[in-house]
Amino acid sequence: MLLIRCPYCEEERPELEFRHAGEAHLVRPSNITAMSDEDFEGYFFIRSNPKGLVYERWRHIHGCARFFNAVRDTVTDKFVTTYKAGEPKPDLGKPKARLPRKSARENVGKGKPAKGRAEPR
Amino acid sequence: MARAARRLSEQINLSRRPALEGSETVMPWVTVRPSGPLSRLSLRAPEASVSALSKALGVTLPGKPKSSAEKAGRAVLWLGPDEWLVLDGAGNLASALQGVKQFHSAVDVSHRNVGIVVAGEGAEAALNAGCPGDLSLAAFPVGACSRTVLGKIEIVLWRKAEHEFHVECWRSFSDYAFAFLTEATRDAGQP
Numbered sequence A: 001m002l003l004i005r006c007p008y009c010e011e012e013r014p015e016l017e018f019r020h021a022g023e024a025h026l027v028r029p030s031n032i033t034a035m036s037d038e039d040f041e042g043y044f045f046i047r048s049n050p051k052g053l054v055y056e057r058w059r060h061i062h063g064c065a066r067f068f069n070a071v072r073d074t075v076t077d078k079f080v081t082t083y084k085a086g087e088p089k090p091d092l093g094k095p096k097a098r099l100p101r102k103s104a105r106e107n108v109g110k111g112k113p114a115k116g117r118a119e120p121r
Numbered sequence B: 001m002a003r004a005a006r007r008l009s010e011q012i013n014l015s016r017r018p019a020l021e022g023s024e025t026v027m028p029w030v031t032v033r034p035s036g037p038l039s040r041l042s043l044r045a046p047e048a049s050v051s052a053l054s055k056a057l058g059v060t061l062p063g064k065p066k067s068s069a070e071k072a073g074r075a076v077l078w079l080g081p082d083e084w085l086v087l088d089g090a091g092n093l094a095s096a097l098q099g100v101k102q103f104h105s106a107v108d109v110s111h112r113n114v115g116i117v118v119a120g121e122g123a124e125a126a127l128n129a130g131c132p133g134d135l136s137l138a139a140f141p142v143g144a145c146s147r148t149v150l151g152k153i154e155i156v157l158w159r160k161a162e163h164e165f166h167v168e169c170w171r172s173f174s175d176y177a178f179a180f181l182t183e184a185t186r187d188a189g190q191p
């Protein structure tokens, strides 16, 4: 079972206690009534959904019940880090050192052959 | 007419029937029994109110995740950064915080929950049949408590002794919890 570190419980807990809660760091517009429909659609419906690192809200719903934020790799499903709600986006420093599989992909085409994993098309 | 109504009222049994009344599972290494009635408070409060609430309850509200405090039959379990479950076996908690002026929310949930005691050397194994957390003494020591899951339901788990756990579940889930734990005891043999 996947273990997820809850920043409020200060320990890794089984994934069954958690629930996904959408993309993190979305800023609610200060004046929604003045927005164009296109801008509102962008804020309300359109999500980045990238392949790789995503910033997400999660909730420790069957534990301390708190919402928090997490950085997760959608390719490996690995949680890179979790942090309390309201805290700024963490500086991930050297992602290549932390995510060897991604750095291997990034090296493709730079003269260094990737080992054991084909370049996704 | 009045006499008929009186006779009807005499026929209605108004006594409370506790959930899981009379239920009991006894295996060589583990037993499952209802805890009996408890007075319960769901307590939410910011940091600034904690000392006043602790004084009124007579128990210091624990601030550390997964920890509990107990004094004279009254226990306070940490559930979240500003949330506690208060349990009392004898007293009535409904009025315990009436005089506290500091901001807080206290809801009497005495009859929302049902307590189940899982005891014996196989208790840890029985609970782990449906609870995914690490319940070893190192990770979940005596006094540890947490909201977590048991099979398909949410519970609050509290380790009262090395081989004794208290399970709190919602009343309507108590039959499921008891039946699940009873099934689990069949596999929870000698550790």
Ligand SMILES: [Zn+2]
Pocket (backbone or CB within 6 Å): A006, A007, A008, A009, A010, A060, A063, A064, A065, A066
């Ligand atoms: Zn938590």
